[in-house]
Amino acid sequence: MQIFKTTKNMQTFIQNYKIKNPTHKIGLVPTMGALHNGHLSLIRQSVESCELTIVSIFVNPTQFGKNEDFNKYPRKEEADINLCKSLNAVVFMPTIDEMYPYKDDMQIKLKAPQSLSNTLEGKARAGHFDGVVQVVLKLFNIVTPHRAFFGKKDAQQLLIIKQMIEDLFLPIEIVESQIIRDENGLALSSRNAYLNDDEKNEALKISKSLREASKAIINGETNSKKIKEIATKVLEGLEIEYFEIVNKKLETIKTIEKNNTIILVVVRINGVRLLDNLWL
Numbered sequence: 001m002q003i004f005k006t007t008k009n010m011q012t013f014i015q016n017y018k019i020k021n022p023t024h025k026i027g028l029v030p031t032m033g034a035l036h037n038g039h040l041s042l043i044r045q046s047v048e049s050c051e052l053t054i055v056s057i058f059v060n061p062t063q064f065g066k067n068e069d070f071n072k073y074p075r076k077e078e079a080d081i082n083l084c085k086s087l088n089a090v091v092f093m094p095t096i097d098e099m100y101p102y103k104d105d106m107q108i109k110l111k112a113p114q115s116l117s118n119t120l121e122g123k124a125r126a127g128h129f130d131g132v133v134q135v136v137l138k139l140f141n142i143v144t145p146h147r148a149f150f151g152k153k154d155a156q157q158l159l160i161i162k163q164m165i166e167d168l169f170l171p172i173e174i175v176e177s178q179i180i181r182d183e184n185g186l187a188l189s190s191r192n193a194y195l196n197d198d199e200k201n202e203a204l205k206i207s208k209s210l211r212e213a214s215k216a217i218i219n220g221e222t223n224s225k226k227i228k229e230i231a232t233k234v235l236e237g238l239e240i241e242y243f244e245i246v247n248k249k250l251e252t253i254k255t256i257e258k259n260n261t262i263i264l265v266v267v268r269i270n271g272v273r274l275l276d277n278l279w280l
């Protein structure tokens, strides 16, 4: 089991690995740690389809706003390392100074595409996706993977990263993974750790609302407004930040489009932002 804490050591390892194993595929699973079954499913997919899997564990400061939870974001380094070890994945766990060696005013900064990043999550979290593309491009450059694995739960992030791959001609295949839920339907997230049992129970309304939307659509409803009405009834009593029905360009749509619709919901429970979605 190998753990790399510096970019230089990680890069040297990858360069040597590629020389010794020119036909092998390298998979990257970027994470911020506090690994749960959602991450483990991404890691397993990578291990199954690539000879070498690198899991990066880095709580990226540039994607958190000033009043967000960077300091209290769950950190479980030892448990994370053991999980990666059990799955035969190599860990890249750099420090902030390793990932951001230059002072703020000396950094090259990336901007996520406006039309994809100024809406939904980006509206509530200004600059969030700039920080995400910044760190993900750095990780891609350090690890130079053939494939990178991302969950559909962070739908907007996934679409923005796919756009970056195309726009910057990056030779990396993005593998999209299904949302992983607990036995009650709650979408797994490291932030679920902030919820107590009662709050977790309340949070079940989120996936229930998406199931109601899905039922309505299976029964022939295509009108977004009506679907939203049906689904948001289930969320009564919760603080809904948004419930949107969009296409893959993240434009609001009036009618459901097959293979081109995402229903996204964000709810706050006791200050904790919980997101979930359904791809149609």
Ligand code: PAF
Pocket: 030, 031, 032, 058, 060, 063, 132, 135, 136, 154, 157
């Ligand atoms: O989805 C996440 O955990 C993060 O946004 C990512 C992709 C690891 C970048 O920091």
